[in-house]
Amino acid sequence: MKSGLHVYNTLTGKKEKFEPLSPPRVGLYVCGPTVYSNAHLGNCRTFLSFDLIARYLRYDGFKVRYVRNITDVGHITTDVDEGIDRIGQQAKLEQMEPMEIVQKYTTDFHNIMASMNILPPDIEPTATGHMIEQIEMIKTILANGFAYESDGNIYFDVDAYKKDHNYGELSGRNVDELFENTRALDGQSEKRFFADFALWKKATPEHIMQWPSPWGMGFPGWHLECSAMSTKYLGEQFDIHGGGMDLKFPHHESEVAQNTACTGHGPARYWLHTNMLTFEGSKMSKSLGNSILPNELFTGNHPLLKRGFHPMVVRFFMMQAHYRSTLDFSNEALEASEKGYQRLMAGLKVLPTLITSTSSDIDVEAYRAKFVAAMDDDFNSPVLISHLFDAVKSINSIAEGRLKITEKDKTDFIALMDGVVSEILGLTSIEETGDSGLTNGLMELILDLRARARSNKDWATSDAIRDQLDALNIVVKDGKDGASWSLK
RNA sequence: GGUCUCGUGGCCGAGUGGCUAGGCACUGGUCUGCAAAACCAGCUACAGCGGUUCGAAUCCGCUCGAGACCUCCA
Known part of the structure; x- marks a missing residue:
């Protein structure tokens, strides 16, 4: 393993050399979707980014165990006590069982992932399937003195935690400052401290999704499932934890606190956060009404779209931006990417047809070094793609007879280009389908x-x-x- | 209001102190029966102001603008 990979670690705010705990194995955990409605394009970007990351880790020779959960417990929509269970709400709306809702949108999610050639994780655990693990974790946190019971609810005791630990180390927040500036403080009478978050919530009789626990019928808090499932499948400490930037606080911060309350240290050594997909400068989200569903984009069946774009074009479009930058969505940008994608794939198709010579103007190893250097620098796919276009230019020049390539270089070049484009970037030819x-x-x-x-x-x-x-x-x-x- | 991020050529989007990323669009040329594609050439930007430096898109300060998080969120 001679990996030169460097990653940007949210924990330290710096690019660091990536050194897994027990190479060549890498444990990767990514927060998956809540399956109460269709995943939109913004959601897809995160999973696409981590697909690139997992693919490159494997290309680099690491043996990756990729765990991505499905949140299928109906968590409340607000943090106040009268919050509404989203899955339960959708179940009423669609007149279905909650688990029917879960099944329907899980299937939809899987279909979209497959259409964009996003490889499935190695383990895809569900929150409902890990009630025992979650309850056990709550017991440990209680036993360690970092949680308390309040009328059938269990809350994480942030005040107690922050005596010896830093609640805010991941997101860079100061709890006391947060208190001064928190917008809504109503309806939190059961909590001792405003920042305390639920580990277990008591369920009202009409709440459909509920489970027995030592504290009565209820359901687990949102942050808990990831702590419980990452620990179960990757251990008390693993290499990379990822998710969208909007999960940094409070979700990931709370995960760190929960794990630390159990084991004395956080779950992951490297935290990677992906940036948002924007539309006309604003974050794409359902609440803003500017979200576009993948299928709407593929078919063009949406008022904001001029026409449809193939999933591979969408994939290429997203890969042309770095995962930590916001990416602005527009018809024009998609059209430009479509042409670029076609140019790249056409070049790839020309490569095997090149007539070889006794001399070569192509330095295959130099290209390989450039490709690897780009990806080693925090998975910089846009730079990788720019190098690929340089390669395409050379390929076309050979086809025109301006440059030459030997038989051996041609063979090596084909293997290199195919490997990078299909294995790392996950791009496939549309025609082949x-x-x-x-x-x-x-x-x-x-x-x-x-x-x-x-x-x-x-x-x-x-x-x-x-x-x-x-x-x-x-x-x-x-x-x-x-x-x-x-x-x- | 607090914390943080960002502002790059017509558009998208890399780049973190010197070596003009790349794609799309556009202009000229080569090739072609014409076209498309391809190739060659051109278009040389870093919000504004000030500072540090031999040298700044890149570091520092201020101003203006945009966004994210602080509440469910990928």
């Missing part, structure tokens, strides 16, 4: 007929073929060695 055998045969026939027309200078026939293929979204390109075709 169609039926190939028959189509290729038919196209060969059509282009052969057109070539005959052209050799007879029968431009009318040749142009008619090209125009009619164009109407079928097939582009004909006339090159030196005959015509080729591709889908639009």
